Amino acid sequence: MIYQEGESSNLFLTVLEGWALRFAMTRDGRRQVLSFLLGGDHVALDSLSFDRMTFSVQAITDCTICAVDRTTINRLVGSSPSALERLEGRHRFLGIGSQQHIISLGRRSAAGRIAQLFLEMKLRLAARGFKDESRLPFPIRQRDIADAYGLTPVHVNRVLRSFRAEGVAELARGTLSIIDGKRLSAIAGLKELDQDITRYGVNLSRFEYQQ
Amino acid sequence: MIYQEGESSNLFLTVLEGWALRFAMTRDGRRQVLSFLLGGDHVALDSLSFDRMTFSVQAITDCTICAVDRTTINRLVGSSPSALERLEGRHRFLGIGSQQHIISLGRRSAAGRIAQLFLEMKLRLAARGFKDESRLPFPIRQRDIADAYGLTPVHVNRVLRSFRAEGVAELARGTLSIIDGKRLSAIAGLKELDQDITRYGVNLSRFEYQQ
DNA sequence: CGGTTGGTTGATATTATTCAATGGTCGTGG
DNA sequence: CCACGACCATTGAATAATATCAACCAACCG
Numbered sequence: 406m407i408y409q410e411g412e413s414s415n416l417f418l419t420v421l422e423g424w425a426l427r428f429a430m431t432r433d434g435r436r437q438v439l440s441f442l443l444g445g446d447h448v449a450l451d452s453l454s455f456d457r458m459t460f461s462v463q464a465i466t467d468c469t470i471c472a473v474d475r476t477t478i479n480r481l482v483g484s485s486p487s488a489l490e491r492l493e494g495r496h497r498f499l500g501i502g503s504q505q506h507i508i509s510l511g512r513r514s515a516a517g518r519i520a521q522l523f524l525e526m527k528l529r530l531a532a533r534g535f536k537d538e539s540r541l542p543f544p545i546r547q548r549d550i551a552d553a554y555g556l557t558p559v560h561v562n563r564v565l566r567s568f569r570a571e572g573v574a575e576l577a578r579g580t581l582s583i584i585d586g587k588r589l590s591a592i593a594g595l596k597e598l599d600q601d602i603t604r605y606g607v608n609l610s611r612f613e614y615q616q
Numbered sequence: 617m618i619y620q621e622g623e624s625s626n627l628f629l630t631v632l633e634g635w636a637l638r639f640a641m642t643r644d645g646r647r648q649v650l651s652f653l654l655g656g657d658h659v660a661l662d663s664l665s666f667d668r669m670t671f672s673v674q675a676i677t678d679c680t681i682c683a684v685d686r687t688t689i690n691r692l693v694g695s696s697p698s699a700l701e702r703l704e705g706r707h708r709f710l711g712i713g714s715q716q717h718i719i720s721l722g723r724r725s726a727a728g729r730i731a732q733l734f735l736e737m738k739l740r741l742a743a744r745g746f747k748d749e750s751r752l753p754f755p756i757r758q759r760d761i762a763d764a765y766g767l768t769p770v771h772v773n774r775v776l777r778s779f780r781a782e783g784v785a786e787l788a789r790g791t792l793s794i795i796d797g798k799r800l801s802a803i804a805g806l807k808e809l810d811q812d813i814t815r816y817g818v819n820l821s822r823f824e825y826q827q
Numbered sequence: 828c829g830g831t832t833g834g835t836t837g838a839t840a841t842t843a844t845t846c847a848a849t850g851g852t853c854g855t856g857g
Numbered sequence: 858c859c860a861c862g863a864c865c866a867t868t869g870a871a872t873a874a875t876a877t878c879a880a881c882c883a884a885c886c887g
Contacts, residue, residue, distance in 0.1 A: 429719055432805050437722045439715060451711065454704040459712055483697060496707050500662065501670055503714035504650060510721035511648045511766035515875070546833065554778035556727040557876055562835060574634060577834095578884090594643050725842070758866070771843055773867060788866095789852090834883075841876065850867075857860085 407470060408448065408462040413455060416472040423468030424544050428552065429460045438553035440502060441465075441545065443529055450496060453479055466544045510555055513594065516564050518554040520593035523574055526616035527583060543581035618681060619673040619732035620721045621627060626667060627683040629659035630683065634679030635755050639763065649764035652756060653675075654740055661707060664689055677755045680818040721766055724805065727775050732805035735786055738794060 407425060408414065425442040428448075439460055442448060448462050483486045486564055505525070509518045530541050547565065551558045567572045573589055577584040583589060618636060619625065636653040638660075650671055653659060659673050664686055693699045716736070720729045741752050758776065762769045779785045784800055786793040794800060 429715065431719065431723050435723050437719045439718060442771060450704075452709050454701060455708060459715060483700070486694060489694070489700070497662050497666060500710070500714070501720065503711070504640065504670060506672055507650060508642065508648045508719060509716060511764070512642050512646050522809065548833075553722075557879080558834085559836090560875055563875095566835080757864095768844055769866085770845080770868090774843090777867080828887100831887090832883105832885085836881080836882105837879090839877080842874085842875070845871085847870090848868085851865085853862105853864090855861085855863105857858105 410461045417475045418470040421469045424465040436552045518590045538583040541581040621672045628686045630682040632680045635676040649765045731800045749794040752792040755790045
């Protein structure tokens, strides 16, 4: 557990290596995964101005986390207009991510949501150097996918089985193979524009990571 | 139609009066409502740094909109640290709004989603001076609710009918009556913390509006 | 080994959708 | 003033999507 909802902290966190997820709990104890975090992703921009978040963060695999005091970052942002510009860009990127998540939850079928997740991850992983679509690292459990997309682990399993049976994609023992990207894209029902924007956001993220 | 997805614009828009909604279209022509906008709400912070948004904005009732050139706002933010602070606060507020929306879509039943919408609107309207819970202005159509919460207009209608039959809330001819707020809250299944945060965000919004 | 965690499967129940039709309200033009 | 069309809201019956419950399996780890 990297951060607990409501906990006070002055640290600005960034995942350097490994996989993590951001989530919230409902009163009745169910979990809603808000986003998945990969190497280079900031845990939360909120922490630049606030010391308590409204969500928790948990590691999926072993992680190395970079923690910087938030005043240090704020000094940088306050003094450099280009840093402010980049910060705004980052906010926008996160906003687009939530927007895609809302569209998935609101208007896509279970299969469409999982297809969209695979395609998003393909892009994010490609930006991190994993180009081979038939062997992508994917340590996210079926339970996590279910909690991210408002489904049951059982139903996620059935969709994955159907992907396997139809020769669309295969997820097993922590590695994802995208077999028929075109079909996957059709199942997700993405507009071209969305694809571009996602890629743009990913590249932006990568850019800041390298600095 | 106030703004169309992809359109180029240098204006920073704020709703002064009336109701509007932010939405995206899927490739197959369905609509996902991303949020509802009331008087005092900014249409998008994105427009401070980018001239093309990834969503459209449409009026629900007649609206009066405040449009400011974005360079004007940016000069203000760049020159005043407190303005930057407020901008961050606003970003956070929007983020919490999306987060609640994701939780609704992912983990609440149809009745829970609509109950949550009613409670959220109760707070936002109270911050704007509408204190009488039995007579809240509510021009949002059943179709809009359906598109916001991933439901069918038909199903929204059935949930509303059940609310009416159970004496929980009544929505008719553009006015909402909250009859049993406690029951409504139980149906929504809100954590106390979430209530506080929503209220905080609303007050923040109101604060900036008055300036 | 044995325990734990995550994945798989089948039968059944619930929730929400789809399709199709009816009714109500409001503005508008004849 | 009436008739018409447009746009919502409402309702019923049939169907599809997803959840629930209850097992069982397989891999991994100490």
